[in-house]
Amino acid sequence: LQHSVRVDLAERGYDIEIGEGVLEGIVDFVQQRHAVSHVAVITDSNVDGLYADAVADRFSDADIETHVLVIDPGESSKDPEVAHDLWQTMIEEGCDRQTMVLAVGGGVVGDLAGFVAATFARGLTFFQAPTTLLAQVDSSVGGKVGVNLEGAKNMVGAFWQPAGVLIDVATLTTLPDREYRAGLAEVVKYGVIMDEPFFAYLEAQADAINGRDSAVLAEIVRRCCRLKADVVEADEREESGRRAILNYGHTFCHALEAATNYTRLLHGEGVAIGMLCASRLAERLGRIGADVTSRQHALLEKLGLPLTAPADLDPDELVRLMWRDKKVSAGKLNFILPSRLGEVELVADPPVGDVRDSLGLGG
Ligand code: ADP
Ligand code: ZN
Numbered sequence: 001l002q003h004s005v006r007v008d009l010a011e012r013g014y015d016i017e018i019g020e021g022v023l024e025g026i027v028d029f030v031q032q033r034h035a036v037s038h039v040a041v042i043t044d045s046n047v048d049g050l051y052a053d054a055v056a057d058r059f060s061d062a063d064i065e066t067h068v069l070v071i072d073p074g075e076s077s078k079d080p081e082v083a084h085d086l087w088q089t090m091i092e093e094g095c096d097r098q099t100m101v102l103a104v105g106g107g108v109v110g111d112l113a114g115f116v117a118a119t120f121a122r123g124l125t126f127f128q129a130p131t132t133l134l135a136q137v138d139s140s141v142g143g144k145v146g147v148n149l150e151g152a153k154n155m156v157g158a159f160w161q162p163a164g165v166l167i168d169v170a171t172l173t174t175l176p177d178r179e180y181r182a183g184l185a186e187v188v189k190y191g192v193i194m195d196e197p198f199f200a201y202l203e204a205q206a207d208a209i210n211g212r213d214s215a216v217l218a219e220i221v222r223r224c225c226r227l228k229a230d231v232v233e234a235d236e237r238e239e240s241g242r243r244a245i246l247n248y249g250h251t252f253c254h255a256l257e258a259a260t261n262y263t264r265l266l267h268g269e270g271v272a273i274g275m276l277c278a279s280r281l282a283e284r285l286g287r288i289g290a291d292v293t294s295r296q297h298a299l300l301e302k303l304g305l306p307l308t309a310p311a312d313l314d315p316d317e318l319v320r321l322m323w324r325d326k327k328v329s330a331g332k333l334n335f336i337l338p339s340r341l342g343e344v345e346l347v348a349d350p351p352v353g354d355v356r357d358s359l360g361l362g363g
Contacts (some may be wrong), residue, residue: 042113106132114145116312118160133183182268249275
């Protein structure tokens with residue numbers, strides 16, 4: 001069973017093909033969209049042996065010159081120096097304006113490879129085969145690529161849309177349990193911010209999701225890509241503000257990540273905790289009833305996600321970290337808060353005491 005999502009953008013759109021085992025058809029998928037003569041596959045050392053090497057072989061077998069460039073796994077590879085190493089290697093491998101860049105891996109590989117594609121020789125055609133749930137439902141739509149600077153995530157980058165995205169949900173079978181569950185947090189987010197029936201579907205399918213049922217996963221990834229595409233189509237360059245709804249749970253999450261030095265929580269784990277904080281904040285402000293929070297709590301719990309901020313964190317420090325981000329949005333601290341399940345609204349500068357109490361850390 002195969003699904004297709006069309007992302008319609010102002011300049012040009014692209015297709016996301018989703019299914020079990022679709023990576024077998026990657027050469028056709030690319031050739032239908034691009035006259036490919038030379039491929040630079042970018043991957044990390046975990047995904048290389050699992051999937052990227054086999055993907056590269058398929059291009060070689062089709063008589064297309066192919067190189068595999070392998071980076072170290074992990075966020076620390078989203079670094080200008082790693083990008084520089086890749087540019088250099090690409091020159092040594094004879095890459096030029098005709099080279100197509102194919103990212104095979106998670107969000108780190110996608111963001112970095114996309115950045116290298118956007119910049120090498122003033123921009124190369126870029127395809128993506130995301131292999132983590134997070135990358136499949138989040139980074140494969142939106143075109144944001146980039147690297148981190150010291151203390152400033154995604155500070156150097158571009159909008160660089162792929163020419164096509166091929167999502168093989170079979171790759172999720174090898175994903176470590178924590179990474180898989182972290183991806184599910186962003187899945188739940190889509191239901192809360194814009195699709196109550198999808199949220200109910202996730203509740204009904206929780207056992208199948210925990211069992212990594214591939215048909216259910218293909219449907220989930222399709223739905224999330226469609227929802228994100230709807231948002232991105234309406235606000236391609238993050239100008240109208242519509243895209244901000246995707247930040248539900250993220251103001252709290254970013255503070256939790258910073259307070260734990262980006263080491264103790266995976267991003268999706270921070271999102272799960274952050275969504276519950278945001279929902280409690282909406283409750284405190286009288287915007288929703290307790291049922292909206294308890295349904296999220298129950299679903300996230302069923303999916304094995306953390307539900308509370310690490311107890312040793314200082315709520316005042318977290319509040320300070322959140323308000324430090326203020327400068328980026330014209331002096332206001334904006335929160336995306338649910339107005340009901342399936343709908344969110346932007347709330348600027350809620351009382352700091354309510355934000356603090358929503359952390360659930362007491363004190
Ligand atoms: P994310 O997609 O969550 O941003 P990464 O790109 O850092 O994260 O990937 C998370 C980890 O999972 C990395 O160590 C990566 O090598 C590994 N990984 C990615 N895809 C798979 C897969 N399909 N099977 C097993 N491990 C994978
Ligand atoms: Zn996120």
